[in-house]
Amino acid sequence: MYGEEKSDSLIVAAKQANNPKGAESVERRSGAKGNAEQPHMRRTQSRESMSQRLSRVREAAKQRKKERFTALFHLLTVEALEAAFLSLSRKAAAGVDGIRWMDYAGNMKNNITDLHRRLHQGSYRAQPGRRHYIPKADGKQRPLGIASLEDKIVQYALVKILNAVYENDFSMFSSFRWQSPS
Template sequence: MHDTEKSDSGIVAEKPTNKAGLLAAEWAEPRPGTKGNAEQQRMHRTQGRARMTQSLDRVRTAARLRKKDRFTALFHHINVDTLRAAFFALRRKAAPGVDGMTWEDYEEDLEPRLADLHKRVQRGAYRPQPSRRTYIPKADGKQRPLAIAALEDKIVQGANRHRAQRHLRRRLLWLFLRFRPGRGPHDALDALCTAIETRNVNWIIDADIQNFFGAVSQPWLVRFLEHRIGDKRIIRLIQKWLKAGVFSKTAS
């Protein structure tokens, strides 16, 4: 049984993970013609960013001092500030999900929408919508299925993802380059070239797991998350997304 303690950040830990950092995504300026007071929006974002930075700094300090802790009080960090940051980190022209909501439409009444979303998340009334299924062509002529989440689901997922990255980033090896902030294919090629030049390499294996995201065991995925995340509310939120499913529009 691990000893637990509560820090100034409100985190009850058994043994932490990560070095937290600032959000990678920049906050965008409001587009011209946006309804509402643009100056007030900028003030909200500036104040929110300052509060969020202070919160992340406290989490980073706790994670650095207790590197093996499980964080058991993370849910309260999903607040209006982190939701706002996640919204402005979204691609403006991304395709809408099943809700049909675009980034521009949501921005028109942003603060009331975020406040309502935050209340629903905190009291457990938030329900993810199914993702919209679409397909993109692959180089071999086949099609790759994509799931496009509803806009509010993207916002809540983004707020949760940024928080989790602060804890888990130091647990990931440097060579895990896919889907990492600030990493990409060129970083992978650089790492490969360095390995070939500096080590005795005899084999290079290219492997892919067929339909990984469709075949991965959800119970095992949750069990792995529970190694570092002890907040049951965060786990339940992730389970809601896993169970939301996809909506495929059939041709009539």
């Protein structure tokens, strides 16, 4: 009863032909793009901190420059969203939803947990930005889009994750550097 476990046999996805049986064979579908055949990372949440996970991603990106990172969404954790929220300016203007930093902080744990749940269920939708115009010296106006607070949280958390992957691909003198040494 508790002997060696065996896996089911390999199942290959196939697309049925349009013509009647015998007139046309079944077409085989192509495999997934990227590094789908390579071993996967652990799927469970470990007790590693976000910075430890990001440093592992950073090291993998540095060592294997040709590798495509196809599974980064698991790094968007409650911890990452909390860190992003706490990094935002407390004085920033409210977005189209009217929520300010202090309003959100009043129930931060529940708000961040709910945001995380919506992100991972696929029900989160970014809100349109609030448009504000700043007068320029020449009399014209410069449009400014102000994101909602939750959009800022998600954007900041994603920037941290993507920087861990791509920061090694750029030279120290190429454009803006997130953590440039001084």
